[in-house]
Amino acid sequence: MxxxxxxxxxxxxxxxxxxxxxxxxxxxxxxxxxxxxxxxxxxxxxxxxxxxxxxxxxxxxxxxxxxxxxxxxPVFSVTRQCLAAMVRSSSGAAGSRSTRCWSRSRTWRGPRSRWRASRRSAAA
Structure with missing residues (x-):
C-alpha cells in the first residue's frame, strides 16, 4: 500500500x-x-x-x-466460558473439558444467578 x-x-x-x-x-x-x-x-x-x-x-x-x-x-467471553466449563468438569460434573467448552450456548452467569434460578424453581 x-x-x-x-x-x-x-x-x-x-x-x-x-x-x-x-x-x-x-x-x-x-x-x-x-x-x-x-x-x-x-x-x-x-x-x-x-x-x-x-x-x-x-x-x-x-x-x-x-x-x-x-x-x-469476543475473545474474553470465549475464554471465560472455557474456564468455567473446565472448573465445573473438574469438580465432578459430567462432560469432558473440550466438548463442554465449545458446546455451551449461553454465558456462565456465576453462582448467584444459579442460586436465584433454583429459588425461583423451588417457589413455583
Missing part, C-alpha cells in the same frame, strides 16, 4: 474506537442470544475484513477498520 506511519495510526485508531463501542454491545448480544451466533457473525466479519483489507483504498480502509473493530471477536 505504501502508507506511512500516520495513516497506519489512523487505521489503528479507527479499529480501536470500533472495539471500544462494539465490545459492550457484543457482550449484550452474547447475554441475549448466546455465544455461538455472535461468534459466527464476528468470525465472518473478521474473515471478510482481513481478506479484503489489502485491496481497499485508504478512505474505505478506515471505515472498514472501524466496522471490523465493532465486530471484533
Amino acid at each position: 505504501g502508507l506511512e506511519y500516520g495513516p497506519a495510526g489512523l487505521v489503528s485508531m479507527a479499529s480501536t474506537i470500533g472495539m471500544a463501542i462494539g465490545s459492550p454491545l457484543a457482550g449484550r448480544f452474547v447475554d441475549r442470544h448466546g455465544l455461538r451466533p455472535v461468534l459466527t457473525v464476528t468470525t465472518v466479519a473478521q474473515a471478510a475484513f482481513w481478506a479484503s483489507a489489502w485491496a481497499l483504498p485508504f478512505p474505505v480502509l478506515l471505515v472498514a477498520a472501524a466496522v471490523a473493530g465493532l465486530l471484533a471477536l
Whole structure:
C-alpha cells in the first residue's frame, strides 16, 4: 500500500474506537442470544475484513477498520466460558473439558444467578 506511519495510526485508531463501542454491545448480544451466533457473525466479519483489507483504498480502509473493530471477536467471553466449563468438569460434573467448552450456548452467569434460578424453581 505504501502508507506511512500516520495513516497506519489512523487505521489503528479507527479499529480501536470500533472495539471500544462494539465490545459492550457484543457482550449484550452474547447475554441475549448466546455465544455461538455472535461468534459466527464476528468470525465472518473478521474473515471478510482481513481478506479484503489489502485491496481497499485508504478512505474505505478506515471505515472498514472501524466496522471490523465493532465486530471484533469476543475473545474474553470465549475464554471465560472455557474456564468455567473446565472448573465445573473438574469438580465432578459430567462432560469432558473440550466438548463442554465449545458446546455451551449461553454465558456462565456465576453462582448467584444459579442460586436465584433454583429459588425461583423451588417457589413455583
